[in-house]
Amino acid sequence: MSVCKLPPATVLLALLSSMSLLATAQHLWPRGAVGLECPRRAPSSGLLTDRLSAEQIERWGEIERLVLAEDVKGQPLHPTLRGLWEWADASSHAIHLELPESSKVSLPTVGIFKIERLDPQGIRHVVVIRLYLENIDRARLRPKAVRKGGFVPFKKLGKVECYAEVLGHELAHAANILSDPERARLVEEAVEQTNGLILARHRRRDPAPLDPELRQRLIERDRLLKELEAQIVATEATIWRELRAGERAGTRVRD
């Protein structure tokens, strides 16, 4: 579920095969004040940065400052993005953030939202949002297609604003999917389980052609992914406009 076009099956294969290689350094970054008497405890729900290295946390901090930027009256400069962020951070779900090396995934992929574990009770799903910063850096230098309503991903945005745009896209997926138990179940079944089957084939280097059942699953997965993209396009366009307006107001985080 990236901000760019949907990855074709071959790209997905490369992506899936790379996932086990991703670094998962454990640097804790607890939110809120921590007193001497209070033992450090990592939060277990909301936006979680425990998979980021110290260096990645610095980059993440730049994105966070931009998302939370306010005008002189204390009003959010990017209200849609800020609203999604606050929803995610206050949610009962575990939303892990990752900033993997882009060299391990194909170029069109700039962000991913993925369900790692579905809670049958619907209370605490475990999900991950990945931002591929180097791919975003490259994508912002290439010409973009104009989308509905004049929206052009990354156009006239600085580096960190582009990261924030992709984050907003993936947060919109998270809100759209996790706030609807039936949709979350469907995504887990039609997308994650199908991806798991493809990954298993890839790992055992199965040379046999796809059987009809798996072919049908891929068709249904891609149809659902297309629907999910369509459901958030208006939100993404609003986020892009707010980021541009914020930049014009002089809040841009310099490259």
Ligand SMILES: [Zn+2]
């Ligand atoms: Zn998407």
